[in-house]
Amino acid sequence: MILSARPFRYPFSILLASAMLALAPLPAMAAPATTAANAAFGVDQLMSTLAQRKSGRVLFTETKHLALLDQPVQSSGELRFTAPDHLEKRTHTPKAENLVLDGDMLTIERDGKRYTMPLQNYPEIAAFIESIRATLAGNRDALERYYKLGVEGRASRWTLTLTPADSRMAAAVSQVRIDGRQDALEQIEIRQADGDRSVMKIRPAAGR
Numbered sequence: 001m002i003l004s005a006r007p008f009r010y011p012f013s014i015l016l017a018s019a020m021l022a023l024a025p026l027p028a029m030a031a032p033a034t035t036a037a038n039a040a041f042g043v044d045q046l047m048s049t050l051a052q053r054k055s056g057r058v059l060f061t062e063t064k065h066l067a068l069l070d071q072p073v074q075s076s077g078e079l080r081f082t083a084p085d086h087l088e089k090r091t092h093t094p095k096a097e098n099l100v101l102d103g104d105m106l107t108i109e110r111d112g113k114r115y116t117m118p119l120q121n122y123p124e125i126a127a128f129i130e131s132i133r134a135t136l137a138g139n140r141d142a143l144e145r146y147y148k149l150g151v152e153g154r155a156s157r158w159t160l161t162l163t164p165a166d167s168r169m170a171a172a173v174s175q176v177r178i179d180g181r182q183d184a185l186e187q188i189e190i191r192q193a194d195g196d197r198s199v200m201k202i203r204p205a206a207g208r
Contacts, residue, residue, distance in 0.1 A: 041155045047140050049183045054083040062200040078205060124168045157181045 057080045064073045077091040087101040098109040106117040106125075119125055143149065146169070150161040162176040170193065177189040188200045 041151070041153070041158065043140055043149050043151050045155065046151055046158065046160060047143075052183070053081075056081050057205045058202050059205050060200050060202050062198055064196070064198045066196050067194070079202070124166075124172070155182055 057078060059076070059078050061074065061076045064075075066073065074094075075091050076093050077089065080086075080088040080090070085101070085103050089099045091097040096110070098107075100107045100109075104119045106119060108115045108117070117125075140149070144165075146165060148163040148165050150163070152159045152161075158180055160178040160180075162178070164170040164173055164175075172193055173190060174193045175191045177191070178185065179187045179189075185202050188202070189197060190200075191197045
């Protein structure tokens with residue numbers, strides 16, 4: 001079944017969260033040797049760290065704060081990434097759902113049904129995906145074609161802020177905030193233009 005635009009018009013949080021596996025913990029790295037090294041930490045250094053991750057699997061817990069609901073909605077499951085363009089989000093609770101991105105095709109499985117979304121039909125989402133791939137590749141120039149980047153802190157504790165540079169994307173997502181330390185992701189917060197937001201906490205999967 002080819003997916004219509006309306007039910008899943010902006011699956012930004014789904015795709016970003018999967019792509020951020022690049023920020024999942026890597027093998028232990030030495031701490032910065034000097035204060036000067038910390039002071040020099042910025043976008044280039046963070047992109048270099050992200051580019052090291054070629055594949056990964058982590059567990060997630062996501063809390064969505066939606067204006068239409070009185071209480072937050074929580075879900076949990078696992079995320080998988082394999083370079084260069086395979087992303088998966090497998091939700092286990094409260095309801096099973098699988099989302100798989102292969103190249104230009106997004107597939108969604110839920111309630112025994114399978115939907116397919118060709119990204120070429122959705123320019124805003126396609127641009128978003130390309131920005132993810134640029135992040136995974138550590139390609140700052142490509143990333144900045146879609147976002148304004150901001151990095152605060154130092155290698156031991158940093159925050160990366162992504163602000164859409166394109167008005168069409170800005171109509172859906174106002175800002176993405178990623179908190180981490182060294183090469184480990186701790187939290188992703190996605191703020192939508194309509195006021196809704198989601199907070200995803202990520203932890204390593206056992207035996208990975």
